[in-house]
Amino acid sequence: MKKNKNTSNGVLTKTVRGLTLQLIRSVKQSLPKPNHVSDFNIKEDLPLNYDLKEICKDIRCDILTSIGHLGVGHIGGCLSVVEALAVLYFKEMNIDPKNPQMPGRDRFICSKGHAGPAVYAALANRGYFDKKELLTLNQGGTNLPSHCDMNLTTGIDMTTGSLGQGFSCAVGAALGSKLEKDGATIYAMIGDGESQEGQIWEAAMFAAAKKLDNLIAFTDYNKMQIDGTTAEVNDLDPLCDKWAAFGWNVIDVKDGNDVDQVAEAVAQAKANRGSGKPTMIILNTLKGCGVQWIVDLGVSNHNTNVTEEQAAAAIREIRGED
Numbered sequence: 001m002k003k004n005k006n007t008s009n010g011v012l013t014k015t016v017r018g019l020t021l022q023l024i025r026s027v028k029q030s031l032p033k034p035n036h037v038s039d040f041n042i043k044e045d046l047p048l049n050y051d052l053k054e055i056c057k058d059i060r061c062d063i064l065t066s067i068g069h070l071g072v073g074h075i076g077g078c079l080s081v082v083e084a085l086a087v088l089y090f091k092e093m094n095i096d097p098k099n100p101q102m103p104g105r106d107r108f109i110c111s112k113g114h115a116g117p118a119v120y121a122a123l124a125n126r127g128y129f130d131k132k133e134l135l136t137l138n139q140g141g142t143n144l145p146s147h148c149d150m151n152l153t154t155g156i157d158m159t160t161g162s163l164g165q166g167f168s169c170a171v172g173a174a175l176g177s178k179l180e181k182d183g184a185t186i187y188a189m190i191g192d193g194e195s196q197e198g199q200i201w202e203a204a205m206f207a208a209a210k211k212l213d214n215l216i217a218f219t220d221y222n223k224m225q226i227d228g229t230t231a232e233v234n235d236l237d238p239l240c241d242k243w244a245a246f247g248w249n250v251i252d253v254k255d256g257n258d259v260d261q262v263a264e265a266v267a268q269a270k271a272n273r274g275s276g277k278p279t280m281i282i283l284n285t286l287k288g289c290g291v292q293w294i295v296d297l298g299v300s301n302h303n304t305n306v307t308e309e310q311a312a313a314a315i316r317e318i319r320g321e322d
């Protein structure tokens with residue numbers, strides 16, 4: 001009897017919760033959305049621009065646009081990975097936005113899946129989908145959830161968000177590509193806080209054991225995580241030595257927000273193919289890079305409110321218009 005009662009209570013609670021969520025969603029959708037950020041920032045799709053510094057500005061502005069329109073997001077850790085995304089999507093990766101499932105394409109797996117809005121901004125700028133979609137970030141019915149989802153977003157090759165797991169998938173993809181002999185390079189981005197997950201090191205060990213020199217990973221070493229600095233929470237140093245000890249080539253990029261330094265590192269990593277070792281590129285980055293008030297928030301910039309007005313001011317700052 002007791003069991004039945006609990007079960008029917010459970011069903012009732014679930015139904016009420018479902019109806020409430022539905023109600024909130026429909027009220028939210030019926031509210032008019034302020035659109036002044038969208039009005040001035042969404043540019044018409046342009047021909048591919050190989051000026052990586054300009055690309056970085058465009059990606060940063062579009063991150064601000066989407067998160068500012070939504071009102072909240074993982075802004076700090078999105079802004080720190082922009083240069084790596086620009087180099088990959090606009091210089092190095094063998095991809096075709098018109099044929100997103102192209103066999104043998106290079107893959108980028110954003111293991112720190114909460115940086116989805118940064119990847120979406122890169123994909124939209126590269127022509128995978130209309131930039132206007134960025135304004136639907138994390139809203140009901142969107143193709144752009146806050147964390148990467150390969151079943152929803154054109155150009156996203158792996159679902160990520162549970163920290164540690166995406167990197168294992170990247171290692172699996174690199175092994176698969178070797179077995180298929182399709183010539184692809186597999187890229188992955190992991191967070192420094194994420195690097196405290198044991199799963200990262202299991203995957204690292206496996207990748208070296210299987211000689212996956214078609215795998216190039218980045219650590220976004222912004223020295224911050226959700227609730228403090230990495231030094232306070234669980235210090236990673238000496239990080240380069242750790243990766244080297246796990247059998248990886250390691251490239252230490254002094255300024256991971258200098259697009260030229262990042263481009264040089266990726267070129268060097270590609271040249272490591274044939275070495276029988278995967279490559280880790282440590283990017284010393286700044287969480288919130290490009291927008292001073294976001295940098296100044298320090299560890300509070302992990303997942304923070306951004307109003308449309310703040311986004312608009314930040315975009316002017318990025319474009320050097322203030």
Ligand SMILES: Cc1ncc(C[n+]2csc(CCOP(=O)(O)OP(=O)(O)O)c2C)c(N)n1
Pocket residue numbers: 074076077078080112114161162163164190191192193194195220222224225226287302
């Ligand atoms: C397995 C797991 N545990 C906890 C979280 C919650 N979480 C989301 S982001 C984050 C901090 C990640 O820090 P870091 O990897 O340094 O990312 P960044 O600072 O570059 O944004 C945490 C703990 C999660 N997504 N997955």
